[in-house]
Each structure stands twice: as C-alpha cells, then as structure tokens.
Amino acid sequence: MTDSWATFGADLHLEPVGQGLRSGLMEALREAVRSGRLTPGTRLPSSRVLAADLGVARNTVADAYAELVAEGWLTARQGSGTRVARRSAPRRTDPAAAPSRPVRTGAGYNLKPGSPDLSAFPRTAWLKAARKALTAAPDEAFGYGDPHGRVELRTVLAEYLARARGVYADPERIVICSGFAHGLTLLGRVLRRRGVRDVAVESYGLDVHRDLLTDAGLRTPCLPLDERGSRTGEPAALRGAGAVLLTPAHQFPTGVPLHPDRRAAAVDWARSTGGLILEDDYDGEFRYDRQPVGALQGLDP
Structure with missing residues (x-):
C-alpha cells in the first residue's frame, strides 16, 4: 500500500x-x-x-x-x-425526569418575527434584473469604488425614498451599508468621536441595537413607552442625550406608530439641542391595517 x-x-x-x-x-x-x-x-x-x-x-x-x-x-x-445513512439520534432517558409533553410537528405557519416568506422571493425577476445590470455595468464598477456606494444606486434610492417614504436625501448624503446593524455601528463610532455620551433608546427595543451602541462606548438610557409609542415629549426623557434611536413608523416590538404629537416633540428636541435622531424605518413599506406612515425625517429634513 x-x-x-x-x-x-x-x-x-x-x-x-x-x-x-x-x-x-x-x-x-x-x-x-x-x-x-x-x-x-x-x-x-x-x-x-x-x-x-x-x-x-x-x-x-x-x-x-x-x-x-x-x-x-x-x-x-x-x-x-x-x-x-440517516439515522435518528439515540433517545436519552432519565429515570428521574418528569414525563415530557408531546411535541407538535408540522406547523403550517412560521410566526418568527423579522423573517419573511422566503419562498416568495422573486427569483426570476431578480435574475433578470441582475443580468441586465451586469451586462450594462462599466468595467470599473467591478473594482474598488466610492465608499459611499455606487452613485447610480444612491441616486435611485434618493428618488425612491422621496416618493415612497417622504424622505429628502441628496445622493451625496447617502451611504450604502449592509444593513441597519452595520449603519448603526458606524453611527455609534461617529457619535462617540463627536463627544456624545448618551443615546436614548426605546424601552423594549431590540437588544442587539442597544448592544451595538454600548460596544461603541455609549450609554443607552431608555425612553418610557406606552400605547402611543415612546414618550418623547417628557423633558426628562431625553435630558443629556446627544441622540435618540427610534422606530417611529412601527415600534418594535409593540407595533404602534409614534403619535403625531410625539413625532413633533422629537423633532423639536433635535432642533433645540442639536441632537440627532437615528430612525430605524425597518418595515415602513409594509402595512396591513392602515396607510404607510411617512418617515420622521420628512418633518425636518
């Protein structure tokens, strides 16, 4: 051998x-x-x-x-x-353990939040659009480009955001990120370098977002929350904060939109203090019970 x-x-x-x-x-x-x-x-x-x-x-x-x-x-x-061969895992028994409840299988619906129906992904349309874009793209598009992202994409996004979400955004002021967590990570570093120490966050918000801000060296005091959304109108709520993270179109996880009075209060706070509003418009396009709520940025672009 x-x-x-x-x-x-x-x-x-x-x-x-x-x-x-x-x-x-x-x-x-x-x-x-x-x-x-x-x-x-x-x-x-x-x-x-x-x-x-x-x-x-x-x-x-x-x-x-x-x-x-x-x-x-x-x-x-x-x-x-x-x-x-595919074999069932050996069943471990513990004589002292109480009888377990029967496990129901074959559920018809997946209610896990944040995950869409992946089977509905438009594969054919996506492939057609990708093929068209790749065919028309200039050679330099495949090299190292502008860190902000391709100007063609930023221009189209600016037009779409204005039309669909009421957002005013110049293409030169748009940065393409891989997702909100990536964008929040960048913003956390920028805020810390600008001297911000506190970024207010919504009570019962997403833990991962709070952790990203904490990892950037920022404190994250919590805003009180009720059936009208975050209570931005209370003076003590945002005292000392240099920025606030909100989900005004659809609060996560309660689902309520931020009340108009509180939207105005948040904008007034930003105007008077120079603070920044970080708006997580994570599903602003999706509504099943009412018309879409415009992005908060439209109140004071």
Whole structure:
C-alpha cells in the first residue's frame, strides 16, 4: 500500500486502523460517522477514487462499502452513489425526569418575527434584473469604488425614498451599508468621536441595537413607552442625550406608530439641542391595517 490515508474534500482525514485493509477501512469510516466528521447524507467518493487515494485494490473498498451498507452505516443507490445513512439520534432517558409533553410537528405557519416568506422571493425577476445590470455595468464598477456606494444606486434610492417614504436625501448624503446593524455601528463610532455620551433608546427595543451602541462606548438610557409609542415629549426623557434611536413608523416590538404629537416633540428636541435622531424605518413599506406612515425625517429634513 503506497498511502495509508485519504482525504475527503478539505476537512476529513481518513486513516485505516487495525488488522487488515478492509476491516481497518471499515473501522475508520465507522469512527468518522460516530464522531460526526461524516454527517448523515454525506456522499462518499466512489470505490475507484477512494481505492486510488489509499493505494489499495478497488475490490477492498467496494467490499468495505457493501458490508457497512449491510450494517446500516451507509446507503447505496443506483445513480446516487454511496452516502452516510440517516439515522435518528439515540433517545436519552432519565429515570428521574418528569414525563415530557408531546411535541407538535408540522406547523403550517412560521410566526418568527423579522423573517419573511422566503419562498416568495422573486427569483426570476431578480435574475433578470441582475443580468441586465451586469451586462450594462462599466468595467470599473467591478473594482474598488466610492465608499459611499455606487452613485447610480444612491441616486435611485434618493428618488425612491422621496416618493415612497417622504424622505429628502441628496445622493451625496447617502451611504450604502449592509444593513441597519452595520449603519448603526458606524453611527455609534461617529457619535462617540463627536463627544456624545448618551443615546436614548426605546424601552423594549431590540437588544442587539442597544448592544451595538454600548460596544461603541455609549450609554443607552431608555425612553418610557406606552400605547402611543415612546414618550418623547417628557423633558426628562431625553435630558443629556446627544441622540435618540427610534422606530417611529412601527415600534418594535409593540407595533404602534409614534403619535403625531410625539413625532413633533422629537423633532423639536433635535432642533433645540442639536441632537440627532437615528430612525430605524425597518418595515415602513409594509402595512396591513392602515396607510404607510411617512418617515420622521420628512418633518425636518
């Protein structure tokens, strides 16, 4: 045997152990399955390929595969190759544990917040638009560009935001980020460097956003919240804050829009103190019970 080991892909090292080539190979495969290095459904190399890697006869590998199939470790189907068998995880029992409740399966709806119906993604339209854009894009679009993002995208966004959300935004004042968390991370650093120490956040808001601001070295006092949204009109609520993070179109997680009086109060606070309003308009386009509420920025662009 010229080689004593083989590698499946980049992550799995396989070395026959014990007496005899076939039994050693079988034990190495069993151990790879037991340890989880070979997960259920993983396709194994053909007997010809593995035999060449190990420097053994093809029949040795074929016989090992056949015996492991008989033992239930592997499955082999015409056209599908040899794969690691799918088996139920062993059930652990604890005599002292109380009987568990039956688990209901086959739920028809996923009510997890923040996740849309991914099956409705417009694949065909997306591919068509991507193909059109890639065909028309200049060569320099594929290199390092403006850190703000492509000017074509920023121009289209400025037009869309004005039309759909009532936002005034010049393309030169738009920065393309990978998501709100990315944008908030950048803003947290900027605020800290500008001398801001406190950024007020909504009570019962998203923990991850509060953590991002805290990681930037900012304190995050909480705004009181009721059925009209955050209570921005109370003088003590924003005292000492250099910025406030709001979800005025659709408060997360209560779902209420910020009351008009409180929208005006937030803008008055920003005007009088020079504070900044960070507006998380995370789903302003989606409404099922009322007309969309315009972005807060439109009140004082």
